[in-house]
Amino acid sequence: MSDATAPYDSFLLVSFGGPEGPDEVIPFLENVLRGKNVPRERMMEVAEHYQSFGGVSPINQQNRELIEAIRGEFDRSGIELPIYWGNRNWHPTLPETLRQMRDDGRRRALAFFTNMFSSYSGCRQYRENIAAAQEEVGEGAPVVEKVRFGFNHPGFIEASRERVRTALAELEGVSPEQVTILFTAHSIPMAMAANCDYEMQLRESCRLVADGVEAGPWRLVFQSRSGPPQQPWLEPDVCDAIRQGHAEGQLKALVIVPIGFVSDHMEVLYDLDEEAATLCRELGLPMRRAGAVGTHPEFVRMIGSLVLERLDPTGQRPALGELPAWHDVCPTNCCLYTPQRPSR
Template identity: 70%
Template sequence: MSEEELPYDSFMLVSFGGPEGPDDVMPFLENVLRGKNVPRERMLEVAEHYSHFGGVSPINEHNRQLLAAIRTEFESAGVDLPVYWGNRNWNPLFPDTLQQMKDDGCRRSLAFFTSMFSCYSGCRQYRENIIAAQEQVGEGAPIVEKVRMGFNHPLFIETMAESVQNEIDTLGVVTSDVTVLFTAHSIPMSMADNCDYEKQLREASRLVADKVGASDWNLVYQSRSGPPQQPWLEPDVCDAIAEMDDQKKIGHLVVVPIGFVSDHMEVMFDLDEEAADLCQQRGIKMGRAKTAGTSPKFVQMVRMLVEERIGKSQQKLAVGELGAWHDVCPADCCQYTPRRPQGVRPT
């Protein structure tokens, strides 16, 4: 039987990983930066971000909660796939997870990446990491195929729209009186030029803004970590807030980390601390929308994307102008060859 004829027999949650205590921070960052020419000063700067939160990234605990929610969703919908979890940079690491899957008899797995938008670091690099882990595990390592990107799935859009509306309601104003800034992790322009990251982000942001009736919105970026001479996607969220406030005086602002599935370290530090502090200094009333997290509709979306691939559903739901994204990434999809030293992505 060929690989394509093997039935899907498992599900794998694929994520970045993060430290779970002070002693984990430097080993974790060394994993992230292995093979990259990044100054130690930059590593120490990022490590300081973690110290604000006891050296613990929220991402691993989020993934445990997401795994539990997915298991429950699968069971209630009759999706008979055991659920596994593997990370790029911290335990459980891909080789360990694939070895466990091999030992359990898994041969072909479907994966959901905790990255909703296409770029090298959010898609292709994960696939390269998994291939390297398969080679490490050796003969019999399970095949791993990702489900399609769900950036314009109606349940993702509804999840984020509800989150934005909740913050508008909390601020106690009408939507027309609120500025909405959608944020995502910045990436080098040389990476952005070879993927659909910006296009997908702008489409998802537009769809959410339309859903809540927000006309005053924009897409901005955060967490840039490359050297100053390397162009990255802009504007930065704090720069954008300051510039907009100088131009028209922002009264109420909702910041929406649409590019993040959960409250990563970047969300907590860059938005909940830096952006919030800036808004307080300028007298702007700011609300920060929740990430998708383990909201029921988001978990349902994961299950529906899996059902598409296992043949349990004939529907490929998508809203907006871009349509349902491809199931199988083209060979040249999201290619990236760094021209200068890369930065650190704390999570």
């Protein structure tokens, strides 16, 4: 029996990674930006964001908490797969983790990427990272296959709705119909967006979440762009949208929902809880930021559900809305993108 047809014997949480001390910030960011056309001054600006939080990104601890929640869900669901964790940019790195899996005798793993939407950086690049790690580990490196994206899975949608309802309830003295919902996601280059379903999936998730809560209008906006000014990225930026909406008299109160992120990591904390929140205070605009799905029980159950789908392909594949349950195996041309390289 080849490794590609062996039974699944492990689960791999694949994530971005983050520094856990001031001395790790620059090496981490250099890993993140290697091969990308991002000015060094922008990197140093982002480094200051991390240093303002003591040089510690919350993402690693949040992943540890998610792993514990997944372990409990696996126990409840009868899923007997040991859980591993590997990152793209910082320890534990994917090569370190795949080497450990090989040494533990693991041959074939199911992977969950801590991202709900298709794009080069959110899917294909992770698959390339895994392939590079397998090559580095060499003979015996486990086969790794991802579960489908859950952007329209009932568990993700209901977890997101509950986070929005909590934020709406915190806006005192404001009726729900007066509240505009701004859904935010990481901006990506237009050239990347043109070759994937990122925007379409995001808009479907936003619509499904908004349809299940009592509030006013909603809009999808973006945050955290990092490319050179001359390179077009998805817009509008969240702060630009707030300024414009306020100037036009369209905004009375806001709930900002980081729909494109599964945890309250650095980009959420800085771009939304610092920059967007400061802007809203300056404008006198009531605002609450909804939490990311994190370890919400419905989200964790969704992860278990996606694993069970692969363990028993004859079972149900739940999906809400107008788009089907997404594919498990990506087509060869899925999310193709050639990142711009630094000019010499």
